[in-house]
Structure formats: C-alpha cells, structure tokens
Amino acid sequence: MKNCILLFLLFGWTIYAQENVSFGQQKEIISPEINADNSVTFRLDAKEAKKVSVQGDFLPPNGFATGSADLVKGADGIWSFTTSKLASELYSYWFVVDGVKVHDPNNAYLIRDVATIVNIFIIGNGKADDYKTKDVPHGSVVRRWYDSPTLKLNRRVTIYTPPGYETSKESYPTLYLLHGAGGDEEAWIALGRTAQIMDNLIAQKKAKPMLVVMTNGNASQTAAPGESSSKMDKPVFLQPDMFSGNTERAYPDVVKFIESNYRVKKDKANRAIAGLSMGGMHSLVISANNPDTFDYVGVFSSAMLQPKDSKADVYASFDQKLKTQKDKGYKLYWIAIGKTDFLYKQDMEFRERLDSIGFKYTYKESEGGHTWSNWRDYLTEFAPKLFN
Template sequence: MKKQIVLTIFLGLLCIASYAQQALGGATNIISPEVNSNQTVTFRLLAPNATEVKVSGDWMPAEGWVPGSVNMTKGEGGIWTYTTSALPSDLYMYSFLVDGFKTTDPNNVYLIRDVASVTNVFIVGDGKADLYQVNNVPHGTVARRWYDSPGNNKKRRVTIYTPPNYENSNEKYPVLYLLHGMGGDEEAWIALGRTSQIMDNLIAQGKAKPMIVVMTNGNVAQEAAPGESSLGFYKPTMQLENTMDGKMEETFSDVIKFIESNYRVKADKANRAIAGLSMGGYHSLHISRYYPNTFDYVGLFSAAIMPSQTTSPAYADFDNTLQKQKDNGYKLYWIAIGKTDFLYKTVTEYREKLDKIGMKYQYRESEGGHTWTNWRDYLSEFVPLLFK
C-alpha cells in the first residue's frame, strides 16, 4: 500500500514537472530572440496556422507613432523566423503581428509596460547598452515608499534608488529627483530607463558620484502606478486629471520633505538636482524656477515646453522668476533634444529666451526623436556631470 502511495505521488510530481517544462518552453525548444555574436538578432515564433507573421521593433523606421514592421519567413514545423542586420548596442522593444493581431513573444519572458502597452525587450551589448546590463559590480537598493502628500490630500508612492553600501554607512548623499513623461509613473524610469543599472555601473566605473535617485509619480491624481494603489487593476491612460496644470509643481515640496526627513542626504542646493523627460522636463523646468534657490543642477530631456493652460501660481510671473533663478546662480542647466523630436521647435524657442537673458546652459542635440533610446543616453551623460 505504501509503495502504491509513493508511486502515485512520484507520478503526480513527474506530471507537474513535465507540465511546468511545457509551459516554460511552449512544448518546443524555441529561442527567441537570439542575439548573435555579430550583433544580428534572430526572432522565432511557432504559428503553423498563420498566413502572415511580422516582427515590429523600435529599431525600424517608424510609421507615424508606430514602429515599423517586417515580414518573417515560415519554415519547417510552422516556425517563422527573421534575422535583423547588425544592431547598434541598445535596449530594444518589439512585438509580433500574427495575421494582423499584435502579440508578445511567448518565448521571451522579459516584458516592460509603457503606459497601456506591454512589449518584449532585449539588449544588444558591446557598447552603450553595457550600462543597462546587470554587471558584476556593487549594487544599490531600489525601494518603493509611501509618503504623505498634504498638498494632494493623500498618501503617494515614490521609487527610490540608494547607492551601494548606503545601508552600511553613515555617509550623507546628494539627491537627483528624476521625473517621467506623460503616461508614465514612478515605475517608468526604473523599468524603461534602466536607472538602477545605469547608476550601479556609472558609480562602479568612477564616472558618477554615489547619489540617491528619487523617481516620483508626476500624475498627482494617482496614488501610485496602475495596479499598485487602492484603485486596483485598471487600464492605464495618458489622459489624467491635474496633468501639467501646476499641481505637481505646487506639491513637490512634499516629496523633498519626505526624502530629507527619512534619508541621509545633503540637504542644500549644491546637493540637489532635478531632471525629467518630456512632461517631466516641463515639470523640472517649472519646479526649479518655482523654487528658484533649491537646485544647482537642472536637466531638461526632450522637455515638453508649452504655454500654461491654467492659472496655477507655479506658472505665474514666468520671466521674472526665471530671471531670479538665473540671478541666484546654479552649476548646470542641461538641455537635450533629438533632431527629429516633435518638440524640437519649442525647445529651440526656449533656448532663444535663455540666450536673450544671458542664462547659461549646456546643449546636447542627438539623432532620433522622442524615444527612450535618447532618454537613457541623456541620463547616462547627465549623471556624471552632477555634484562636482
């Protein structure tokens, strides 16, 4: 009787293990994507009944706001394949189109959410993307913390990177406040921007000073990222209340107060930096001006510089407060934009305004447009300039 029970349990475990392996491999040992030694990348998808399969990726020329796509070739066993030309070192996002239906790669478990879209990712190394890898270096800590925001009458979540050895030292650190773009949240820079990997690697290489990086949620209507708050699971959207209406700027002091009350920081202007992409660049511009003697370092990455549509005090008296920011002095005002970015013209006009009042800045113009490829570059270049 005991032997029968043992045999039954053994067979049951064998079935479970077999099912788990099948779920993991999709019953076929398909590797996709496969980054080849010559930096080409091969994609594979088992779809024997499909009549057309395409791969769409952000390395292809865009079709409007949508990445381009290319046909895959059907081979033996119904496996469709496509191999790219050699790709520059970077982190890439892609998806499949099966008879017009967009889907993720079932053989690639590495996915990232960008607003309401989920796409697979892969990294081609041997270049700048080595900064995006988890390398064998000392690692910092990433924490999600909740803080009181009296200005928004709620508790809100923030993502915080502390540098290697923070927990084992008594040292005080400078702080970079890093803001996301429209549709993003406190997860955007840590996931799409690879912030913790970039920071670990730059610090290990001696190219950046150890610092705390605070990644806020710029949508003050939210407690936290979708699915991470009391609102539960809902479809993310870019159309949120209180977006770019001044409320983020007006209540940003709640974030600073929390950080400086709960972390070992150097709480002075010389040790505070603020930067952001797109909407976050807009917020960084106005926060640094609204609190004109608070930040010595400001970074505007593809900043969404546009006229205010509200009467918020954060946007009032723009020219005089910008002049006051200039007169108070700062160490770095850094502006970056892609040549084909749809915001290129407004950034150019803002630079002309700065030139007119003699407000010094560093300018970085890159190829490409409004993309995470550029924003990861900008972060990797901006961080080494801080707190010198």
C-alpha cells in the same frame, strides 16, 4: 504505504512542474536569438497562421508607425526573420499574427510602457552595456509611501540608494528624476534602466554615489496602475490634470519626506532635478519656483509647455522666476533633445527665452527623437556631471 503515497505525489508534481516549465512545447524555440554579428533572429511557432510579422523599434519606422517586417514560414511550421546587424541598444518588439498583436512566448522579458506591454532584448558591446546588470556592487530599489499634505494624498515613490548605503554612515546627494506623460513612478526604473545605469556609473567612478528619487508626476494618482486602491482601469497617456500645476506645487513634500527619512545632504549644492518630456517641464518649473533648492537641473526632450490660459500659480510670472533663478545662481542647467523630436521647435523657443534674459545653460543635440533610447543616454551623460 505513506511513503508510496508521498512518492506518487512528488512524481505527479514533478511532471506538472515540467509541463509548466516547457509550456507543453515538444521542441525548444529560441527567440530572439542574438547572433555573433549582432543580427537577431526571431521565431514563432504558428503553424496555422496565414501571416506573421514582427514590429519593433529596431526597424525603420513607417512615418509615425513602428517599423514592421514579415516572417517566413519554414517546412516545420516555424516562422522566422533575421535582422541586419543592430547597433548596441535596448530594443522592444512584438509579433502580429493574422492581424492580432501577440507577445513572443519564448521571451520572458516584458516591460510596460503606459498601457502597452512589449518584449525586450539588449544588444551589447556598446552603449547598452551601461543598461546591463553587471558583476559590480549593486544599490537597492525600494517603493515607499509618503504623505503629501499639499495634495492631501498618501503617494508612492521609487527610491534608488547607492551600493553600501545600508552599512554606511555617510550622507549622500540626491537626484530627483521625473517621468513623461503616461508614465509613473515605475517608468525610469523599468524603461529607463536607472538602477543598472547608476550601478555601472558608480562602479566605474564616473558618477558620485547618490540617491535617485523617482516620483509619480500625475498629481491625481497615488501610484502606478495596479499599485493603489484605485480601480484597475486601463492606463491612459494623458492625465486630466497634466497642466494643473499641482505636481510642481506639491514637490517640496517629496523633498521633505526624503530629507526626513534618508541620510542625504540637505543643501542646494547636493540636490539635482531632471526629467523627460512632461517631467522635463516639471523639472524646469519646480526649479524656477524653488530657486534655493536645486543647483543642478536637467531638461530632457522638453520645454515650457503649459497652456497659455492656465491659471496655476507655478506658471505665473515665469520669466521673472527664471530671472530670480539666474540671479540666485546654479551650477548646471542641462538641456538635451533629439534632432527629430516632435518638441524640437518648442525646445528651441524655450532656449531663446533663456537667451533673452542671459540665462546660461549647456545644450546637447542628439540624433533620434522622443525615445527612451535618447533618455537613457541623457541620464548616462547627465549623472556624471552632478555634485562635482
């Protein structure tokens, strides 16, 4: 009798599990389907819908709005749309059904950008191969909490350690990598594909094995939304203390934590700092205020952006700080921005400011604008230049 009951329970659980796996669908729908010519087909079962469209960064934008394309309803009630051939890249998208934004229920790959959740897919056979998880030695990604005496907070940080770190006795250099406005300590590891990029570069011997430390650049936040004791409100793009200078002022606390808890080389020649947008400003401000700390600086899609009436000490006498940084020396100051980036003018003005004091830098101008597509490329190009 006990065996019969057990068999019944197992049989019932199996049926329930299968229902969960199939989501109750009678017919498997593949979406997105990457075709042999690198076109992509999207499908959605929405028999009662009047209109279905797909929006995403693989479509030409409509001004500042994301590109959109209409799906066509088939005789079976399945809506579909096939793109033209797409270039190698990581793309994001979502559906709009009768005016309501929905995710693709057939695509399990989702990612958060500030408060927006989107589906993603990768077109390979090109630069996006660097973003893929390959059969190479892998590093580790951990989330740690550290004490920031300056901010009087216990804060969360994401740390990538290179392949073999756990079994090695070697000490490694460190790249401190900062996110943009609206981001947090999850942004570079998720949207930036930092672990995949570093694994692949190190495996190809294009980059030195290094730690990558990804901090939360919002000084009043202890951690990413949902990862702290704070109320689980909707994430916001602009934090009220964005230009307080507190992130930059407190950054030595991060360096101290890393160098007290990890096997890293504790000298200027083995420290780099880089960031995108807001994080690019943080990087240039932090490095100028700590001219003996970083030999490598990366400024991605950014400039000196703080309000002119700011009273934060880290922004005061900034030209003099840049002159001191120049006089003390550094190995690489790397600036990159897209031709259509909305911060292009401010970036140009910052370069003119550097030129006026004879501050040497390397400049890269790429296609595109203020996008993760560019920032992933910048990391892929910047990391191999470090610690050589």
